[in-house]
Amino acid sequence: MxxxxxxxxxxxxxxxxxxxxxxxxxxxxxxxxxxxxxxxxVEAIEYTAYQEMADREFDRIIAEVSDRWPDAxxxxxxxxxxxxxxxxxxxVVAASPHRSDAFAACRYVVEEAKKRVPIWKKxxxxxxxxxxxxxxxxxxx
Amino acid sequence: xxxSTGPDSTGSTVSVRxxxxxxYAEVLGTDAVTVDLQAPATVAHAVSYVRESLPNGAALPExxxxxxxxxxxxxxxxxxxxxxxxxxxxxxxx
Numbered sequence: 627m628x629x630x631x632x633x634x635x636x637x638x639x640x641x642x643x644x645x646x647x648x649x650x651x652x653x654x655x656x657x658x659x660x661x662x663x664x665x666x667x668v669e670a671i672e673y674t675a676y677q678e679m680a681d682r683e684f685d686r687i688i689a690e691v692s693d694r695w696p697d698a699x700x701x702x703x704x705x706x707x708x709x710x711x712x713x714x715x716x717x718v719v720a721a722s723p724h725r726s727d728a729f730a731a732c733r734y735v736v737e738e739a740k741k742r743v744p745i746w747k748k749x750x751x752x753x754x755x756x757x758x759x760x761x762x763x764x765x766x767x
Numbered sequence: 768x769x770x771s772t773g774p775d776s777t778g779s780t781v782s783v784r785x786x787x788x789x790x791y792a793e794v795l796g797t798d799a800v801t802v803d804l805q806a807p808a809t810v811a812h813a814v815s816y817v818r819e820s821l822p823n824g825a826a827l828p829e830x831x832x833x834x835x836x837x838x839x840x841x842x843x844x845x846x847x848x849x850x851x852x853x854x855x856x857x858x859x860x861x
Contacts (some may be wrong), residue, residue: 657861674789675860676853679837698773704860736861744834744853745860746789758790760857 630675631747632707635714644699644721651725653732657716659709667752670710676744682703683743690738691720692730698722698731704745715747716729781805781848785813789856794826804846810835811842813852827854 637654645652661668684702691700693751703719716739720732740746750756780803792798800821804812810833817824832855833840846852 673860676786676788676834676855679834679853680860682837693819740858740861742839742858743860744788744855746856747859748789758859759854760859 628681629702629704630676630677630680630706631703632705635703635705635717637714637717637719638716640701640703640719641721643701644719646699646721648723649697649699649721649728650723651728652719652721653725653728655716655718655732655738656714658714659711661711665749668711668749669752670708670750671702671715672748672750672756673709673715674707674746675704675706676746677706680743680745684739686739687735687742691734694702694734695722695727695731698727700731700735702735702739704739704743706745708750780804781806781808781846781850782814783808783813783846783849784849784851785817786853788853791827791831791854791856794823795821796823797821808846809842810840810846810852813846814842814854815853831855832858 637643637656641654659671688700691698698720700720704716718732718735720728722728746757782803784799784801786799787795802816804816817827823837833845834853834855835844835850
């Protein structure tokens with residue numbers, strides 16, 4: 627099953643997938659489509675992905691979480707397609723026996739996903755204009 | 768899908784599939800082409816092919832992010848017959 631979804635993210639369902647009586651701490655991160663003075667009048671974001679590679683990278687990131695925090699469990703979803711401002715684009719839930727590992731594992735997934743997972747976003751602005759957004763453009767080597 | 772032959776088709780070649788995503792697919796007007804490159808070939812050779820031979824190819828950076836068979840790679844990575852190269856615009860998940 628893919629981590630990429632077209633439908634709205636159900637964070638409560640993700641939470642239920644990982645939580646268990648022996649896991650005393652759970653952290654949920656929800657990233658949403660933002661409108662701010664710096665971003666301009668963003669109406670929505672169109673997310674596209676290289677799905678085969680995105681799923682493989684998410685699998686790897688979760689495997690890395692298991693290596694670093696063996697008792698932690700993680701569930702996540704990332705939207706693709708049209709996501710209106712205010713709706714969640716990504717959700718990560720990490721559960722662990724102790725809160726420190728849950729926080730750390732959750733943050734690790736979010737940060738690694740932003741660096742490694744091939745997903746792109748095109749901001750749709752009020753008035754119908756659009757622009758691609760991203761981080762690093764080229765290889766450093 | 769377009770099938771093209773590289774500028775120098777003498778000698779042995781490797782046939783590779785090039786995939787473009789997001790902004791690159793928009794600018795190049797295609798999301799996939801299959802090309803034959805002179806062997807031995809590297810990712811850098813494929814980048815040069817795109818920049819010099821495809822319409823609007825110069826819009827591709829000289830050092831783009833590239834994945835071969837779903838793995839992030841550097842430009843000096845060698846490529847083999849049947850490989851899939853993906854040209855990745857700046858990542859923007861989350």
